[in-house]
Structure formats: structure tokens, C-alpha cells
Amino acid sequence: MNDPIPASHEQPGRIHSTQDRRKLHRGLRRGGLLSAMILAVIVLAGSAVRFARSREVKTWTLDSQIPTVSVLTPSPVDTAPSLVLPGTLRSYYDAQMYSRVPGYVKGWYHDIGSHVRKGELLAEIDTPELDQQLAQAQARLDLARSARTLSQITAQRWNALLPLDAVSQQAAQERTEDVAAKTSQMKAAQADLDRLKALKQFSRLVAPFDGIVTARSVDVGALVSGSVANGAPLFTVSEVGRLRLYVQVPQAYSSRIGPGIHCTLAVPEHPDRKFAATLASTSDAINAQSGTLLVELEVDNRNGALKAGDYAQVTLTLARSDHALSIPASALIFRAQGLQVATLTAQNHIALKPVQIQRDLGARVELASGLTAGERIVNDPPDSILEGDPVRVADAGTIHGS
Numbered sequence: 327m328n329d330p331i332p333a334s335h336e337q338p339g340r341i342h343s344t345q346d347r348r349k350l351h352r353g354l355r356r357g358g359l360l361s362a363m364i365l366a367v368i369v370l371a372g373s374a375v376r377f378a379r380s381r382e383v384k385t386w387t388l389d390s391q392i393p394t395v396s397v398l399t400p401s402p403v404d405t406a407p408s409l410v411l412p413g414t415l416r417s418y419y420d421a422q423m424y425s426r427v428p429g430y431v432k433g434w435y436h437d438i439g440s441h442v443r444k445g446e447l448l449a450e451i452d453t454p455e456l457d458q459q460l461a462q463a464q465a466r467l468d469l470a471r472s473a474r475t476l477s478q479i480t481a482q483r484w485n486a487l488l489p490l491d492a493v494s495q496q497a498a499q500e501r502t503e504d505v506a507a508k509t510s511q512m513k514a515a516q517a518d519l520d521r522l523k524a525l526k527q528f529s530r531l532v533a534p535f536d537g538i539v540t541a542r543s544v545d546v547g548a549l550v551s552g553s554v555a556n557g558a559p560l561f562t563v564s565e566v567g568r569l570r571l572y573v574q575v576p577q578a579y580s581s582r583i584g585p586g587i588h589c590t591l592a593v594p595e596h597p598d599r600k601f602a603a604t605l606a607s608t609s610d611a612i613n614a615q616s617g618t619l620l621v622e623l624e625v626d627n628r629n630g631a632l633k634a635g636d637y638a639q640v641t642l643t644l645a646r647s648d649h650a651l652s653i654p655a656s657a658l659i660f661r662a663q664g665l666q667v668a669t670l671t672a673q674n675h676i677a678l679k680p681v682q683i684q685r686d687l688g689a690r691v692e693l694a695s696g697l698t699a700g701e702r703i704v705n706d707p708p709d710s711i712l713e714g715d716p717v718r719v720a721d722a723g724t725i726h727g728s
Contacts (some may be wrong), residue, residue, distance in 0.1 A: 393711070394718045397670060397702045400651035403692055409642040409685075413573040413591060415625065417564035417634040419535055424559050426528035428552040429453035431544050438542050438562075442533040448561050449527040451550060460526060463519040470512035477501070477508040508540070537565040538567055569625040571603050573640050574618035578684060578694065583608060588643040589623055593636050601625060601632065603640070650684055651693050656706045658691065667697060668704040668711055676704070676715045 434449035436442055481501040488498045541562035544550070551557060571591060575583055589603040602625075609620040623640070625632060658665040659678070666678045681696030697703070704717070711717075 388640060392718050393708050394720050395704045395707065396720045398654070398657070398705050399700060399702060400629050400653050400693070400697050402699060403650040403652050409571050409575065409579060409644065411575065411640050411642065413571050413623075413638040413640040415593075415632055415634055415636040415638055416570045416572060417537075417540075417566050417571075418568040418570055419537065419565040420625075420634070421534045421537075421563045422559035423448065423531050423534075423561040423563065424554050425451055425531070425550040427451060427453050427455065427456050427525055427550075429529065429550060431546055431548045431550065431560075433545055433546055434542065434560075436539050436542075439538050440539045442537060442539060442563065444533055444535050446533045448531040448533060448539070448563075449544060451531070453526065453529050456522065456526055456529070460519070460522045463515065467512065467515035467519050470508065470515040474505065474508035474512045477580050479503045481505045499725050500651050501563075531560060533563050535563070535565055536567075537563045540564045564634055565587050566630070566632075567628050569627045569632055569634060571623040571625050571638060573621045573623065573642070574613075574620050575642070577612050577617050577619065578682075579642075579644065580587070580608075580612065580619040582644045583619065583621055583642075587640070589640065591623075591640045593632060593638050597632060599631070613719040651692065651697055651699060653697070653703060654705060655686075655689055655691050657703050659707060659711075665708065668707040669697070670702040670704065670717065670719075674717055674719060676711055676713060676717060 332455055333520040429451040432450040432452040436446070436448050442448070481498075481504065484493050484498045484501045487493045488495065539561055541559065543558045544560040550560065568593045583605070585605060589605065590600045591603055592600055606624045608622065612619055652669070657667055658681075659668060664680050667681050667682065669677045669679055671677055679696050682694045683691050684694035685692040704711070
């Protein structure tokens with residue numbers, strides 16, 4: 327018969343097994359907590375890295391959106407500006423000779439290109455109709471003189487009889503008044519005769535001044551009407567010892583046209599020569615259609631090198647402006663608001679300023695207004711640049727626009 331196991335030997339074994347299980351549970355919990363903490367640390371570290379990288383990307387993206395630009399400063403215009411404009415030469419005087427009397431050309435004595443002196447005969451016109459009118463007017467004058475003489479004699483006789491009461495006072499006064507009427511008729515006949523004589527003088531066409539015959543449209547035997555509206559001029563006489571040069575100057579330069587400007591011209595037939603011209607006058611008004619000022623220059627042509635009607639290329643050297651500045655054409659911005667230039671503030675932000683061009687030289691332009699010396703402007707600005715945009719300057723030093 328087996329003896330039962332004492333209780334004292336079974337109890338320690340149970341206690342030991344329970345403690346082990348508790349220790350095992352505590353270890354598992356600690357391991358789980360540690361694993362959870364490690365996992366949390368890993369998750370947090372990954373999130374922090376991703377956040378930092380996202381922030382770096384955002385910062386890089388924002389930085390990359392700031393354009394990098396080169397800057398320059400406007401240059402003062404040291405040389406006097408010159409304008410090259412087309413011009414037209416005209417004779418100083420230009421007279422178109424018409425016949426004032428009807429008749430037939432009796433003869434002409436100068437052809438085109440002839441140099442004539444003032445008062446020299448150009449052509450004669452045979453005027454038979456006018457000659458008859460002159461004869462009639464002379465006859466009317468003679469008749470009026472005879473009537474006046476007879477009236478004077480009659481009035482003297484009646485006035486002599488008046489003291490003798492042989493005639494009435496009224497009859498004597500009538501004879502005196504008849505003398506006055508006949509005198510007026512004689513003066514009218516004399517005036518008509520003088521008018522016809524003056525008209526007869528126009529049958530001789532003479533040069534009005536020293537010049538050259540530049541046109542002739544008449545021949546011997548041709549009928550002339552005596553009316554300007556019914557035909558071409560018989561002769562055209564021009565003075566070409568001096569010439570007038572007309573130039574249309576744009577409105578932007580009109581205020582700088584005045585005494586002292588230097589003018590030269592060139593013509594196609596003399597490509598290697600320059601001719602001097604002096605300012606004579608201006609129209610002092612802007613043409614509404616062309617927006618230009620008409621300028622008249624005077625050219626000495628005593629050597630006859632130039633011809634009336636010539637096309638000329640005129641160079642006007644204007645007075646230098648103290649406020650004119652020069653910048654590259656690449657710095658200009660063309661928008662709906664007008665012509666602008668992008669300038670930089672002290673904080674390197676964009677400030678758009680409207681400008682006005684005074685002269686376009688192609689690669690460079692001269693500005694009449696809008697900028698001041700020393701301002702920083704953006705060369706070749708991006709199309710998307712706006713007011714207040716920040717920019718990054720490409721070079722530490724300023725590139726001068728000289």
C-alpha cells in the first residue's frame with residue numbers, strides 16, 4: 327500500500343508554478359510595451375523625417391519660383407541726339423504765269439532751263455478783241471470830253487445871263503449840275519480806258535524775278551483764254567539760288583526745334599556730299615493727322631548743285647537734354663497699361679514704372695521721362711513679372727547700361 331504524498335511536498339510545487347506564470351506574464355507585458363514604444367519611436371521618427379523633407383521641398387519650390395534677374399542703371403545721354411528724316415526741296419519763289427487777256431500767242435522767247443532776269447520778256451500775246459475794246463473806250467472818252475466841254479460853255483453863258491434876269495435861277499443851276507454830271511461821265515470813260523490799257527500790258531508776259539524757266543506749256547499760235555481756271559500756266563519761273571527745305575518733325579521732338587540747331591542734308595544724286603541748311607521757321611502747330619511739326623529750312627544753292635523738287639535725307643542735330651537717359655531696348659515691357667520698365671526697390675521687389683521713349687536707336691532707346699539716374703532696372707524681365715514680386719539679383723555688382 328502506497329503512502330499518500332504529504333501535503334507539505336505538493337504545495338511548494340504549486341506556488342512555484344504560479345510565480346513563474348506571473349513572471350512570464352509580466353515579461354510579456356514589458357516586452358509588448360517595449361515593442362510598442364520602439365514601434366512608436368520608429369513611426370514618430372519616420373513622420374519627422376517626412377515632415378522635414380516635405381518642408382525642404384516646399385521651401386525649395388518657393389525659392390525656385392523667385393526669378394533671378396540681372397540689373398543695370400540708366401546711362402545719361404552725353405551726345406547731342408540727331409534725327410534723320412525725309413525732306414523735300416522747293417524753290418524759294420515759284421511763279422506760275424497765266425495770261426490775263428484772251429488772244430493768240432504771237433511768240434515765246436525762253437524755253438525750260440533758261441535763266442531769266444526780272445522784267446525780261448517771256449512771250450507776247452496778240453489781242454485783237456482787246457484792241458477793239460481799247461478803241462471803243464478811247465472813243466467813249468473823247469465823246470465824254472466833248473460833252474463836258476459843251477456843258478461847261480452852256481453853263482458859263484447861262485450864268486452870265488443870270489444877273490440880267492434873262493434866265494431863271496433854276497435853269498442856271500441845272501446847267502451847272504449838268505457840267506458836274508458830264509465830268510463824272512468823262513472820268514468813268516477815262517477809268518475804263520485805263521483799265522483796258524492795264525489789261526493790255528498783260529499781253530506781254532515778263533519774268534517776275536530772277537530765276538529759271540522750269541515749265542513751258544505754250545506755243546506760237548495757241549489760243550489762250552485769259553482765265554486761270556481754263557488752262558495750265560503758260561510758264562513757270564522759279565528762283566533756285568535759294569531753296570526751301572520742308573521736314574515733318576515728330577511731336578516728341580517739336581519742343582527742341584529752335585534757333586541754333588545744326589542741319590545737314592544729302593540727296594541721291596550727290597551721295598558723297600553734305601549740304602548745310604539753316605532753320606527759317608516752323609508752322610508752330612502740330613498736324614492732327616500726322617502728329618508732326620512742319621519745319622522750314624533754307625539752303626544756299628548759288629552753285630546750282632541742288633534742284634527744286636529733290637528728295638533729301640535731312641539730319642537735325644538737336645540740343646542735348648539734361649534729363650534724357652539711355653537704356654537697352656531689352657529692358658522695356660510692352661503691356662496693355664503702356665510702355666513700362668521694371669525697377670528694384672531696396673528690398674529687391676519689383677516696382678513697375680511707365681516710361682516715354684524720346685528716340686529709338688534699335689538696340690538702345692533714349693527715354694524722355696519715367697526714370698531717374700541711379701535707379702536699378704531689370705534687364706530682359708520675365709513676361710510674368712508683376713508689381714511687388716520678389717526677385718534675386720544675379721550679380722553682386724550692378725551692370726551699368728552704358
